[in-house]
Amino acid sequence: MRAVAEISDPIHGYFYLSSVEKDIVDSPLFQRLRRIRQLASAYLTYPSAQHTRFEHSLGAMHLAGYAGNVLKDKEYVSSDDVQMLRLAALLHDIGHGPFSHLFEEVLEVKSNITHEDIGRMIIRKSAISDILAKHGYRADEISDLAFGQSSRMFLNEIISGGLSVDLMDYLQRDAYFTGAHYGRIDAERIISSLEVYDGRLAIDRAALNSFESLLIARYQMFKAVYFHKTVRAAEVMLLKAMMLADGHLHLSESYKRVEDYMRLTDDMTLANLLMLKVDVNNNNDKDDSNIKELRLAKRLAEDYRDRRLFKSVFESILQASSRLINRLTDARYLKDRCDEIAGIAGVDPDMVYIDSAKAPSIPRAPGKEEPRDLILVGKEPFRVKRIELKDIPLISSILGYMNMIRVYTIEEHREKVAKAALSVFGSEAESWYERIAV
Known part of the structure; x- marks a missing residue:
């Protein structure tokens, strides 16, 4: 892979983009992620939490390349596998809608669809597919890997799960931009220890302490940041407003056309809520209950905007x-x-x-099943050991x-x-x- 561009990142320092990565990053579909905050409404509680899905995706790509090269040096994967891992990590969030997981709640209730379903559609049926094909990569293979459907389980586990680059990037990035200290982890130690055993991702037993710290950090970030009462207050308001206005704004149907979905960003969606027409005389729908819902949606959006939480x-x-x-x-x-x-x-x-x-x-494995064990690799006579998570004292306390x-x-x-x-x-x-x- 020849570097054609360089990124300066506050979490990982300098890293590079290959030509296929640069073409994807420069595409309007990927640039849209600049306008979707990683932590939705957390900036109303943590003022610096303005980071977006764009830089998180770049960070996950970088860590995927690091993990891929570690496994390549140990002769588990090829150079082409490393590039595919980087592309899958780069595109794993391409299907997120405005306000990230909040919008996904609207989709699941109204349309029974997830951001992963939309991500598959975008990778396979948009300009992203053309870019991948131009550089010799199959969109279906990248899509499968990005969303945990590769035939090689250990590659899926690099993208999502308890040892994933997604987890290792967002914990560090969210901690940095919120100012919380809980997300500080030793990602390099964990990644450098990666092994493969029986088709599964494993770690050197000497890195067990770092793995424990990773999961405890995630647990603490949920308590301190993701489930913070004021963060959740803002999110409750926004979610309620989107639910009430969905029939009018057709938010949950936007995924059916990529062009419509492209227009859905945080600021645009909030603006649409703020511009709701709630005067009966100016609204074609005379149903009083509908007008009441739209008025409430607009009021919630106004209070959200002005931080009256x-x-x-x-x-x-x-x-x-x-x-x-x-x-x-x-x-x-x-x-x-x-x-x-x-x-x-x-x-x-x-x-x-x-x-x-x-x-x-504990983060779900790529197939969404509950993780139960960890594979440790070490020196003889105990070269490989499967250890139940419930038997790891620190982890058992949060299972x-x-x-x-x-x-x-x-x-x-x-x-x-x-x-x-x-x-x-x-x-x-x-x-x-x-x-x-x-």
Whole structure:
């Protein structure tokens, strides 16, 4: 691979682009990622978190090349495999919509589709496919590798999972731009230790401590940044606004034409929400409930823009034994609890929001299955050892899911809704009201 361009990056220093990579990066489809923030709304809490999917994709590409070269030196892969890994990592986020995972929630509810489905479509059926073909690469092979469908499992694991370059880049990048210290990891130590055994990615047993630190860092970043109550407050507002306005703006149908999807960026989507026409006299649809939804969507967008965010009045970091665990994803149950809390508090149900968040403590493997073991490679007589994650003390302490539920409302209703939420959820959580009472 001949370098034709150089990138200066605050996380990884200087690294290069090959000719095929440069052509992809210069394409409008990839340049669009400059306008999609990596952490959606986190910049309203962490002012410097303005980084985007664009630089994360470049960073993941660089680390994929590093990992590929380590495996090439150990004679597991070829030079062509290394370039394919770099291309897959470069394109693994190409299908993300505005506000990243928030928009994906809209897609999943309304269209039952994911950003990975859209990414496959873009790689295979857009100008990206033409660029790859021009340089001698097959779009279907790159797409399969980018989204965990390569026949060689260990290559998939480099792109996604507990040893992935995706994870190692975003932890360091998110920590750097938010100012949080939890995401500091020794990625070079882990990558340099990579091995392949029985078709799976493995590490040298001497790097086990670094692997433990990687997963603990991810866990801490979820608690401190990704699930931060104010970050989630902004995201709840934006998600609600997009859901309410979807029928009018057709957001969840935009993926059907690449040209339409290209126009969906963070700022453009927020602008569309802010420009919603909510006057009955100027709207072709005279349905009062629809007008009410659009008015609420526009108000939420305005409050989001001006950082008038919801207040968290009730919070629970749920244990595995909690009776609420299995209801976190039950939309009907959560809607009923919202109405119940609003009724007790005597407020408009539209002013009460329940946010439930659930994330696996250990990143999912490429096939989305729950990881259960780690392959360690070392010197004789114990050259290879499969170790269950539950048998690694630090990791066993975080196995399972991070489960969180919060109740939000506007400033003027804080105390009433806090008391109502406490009466509904009982002793399952700690509420804002209890904390200030102390």
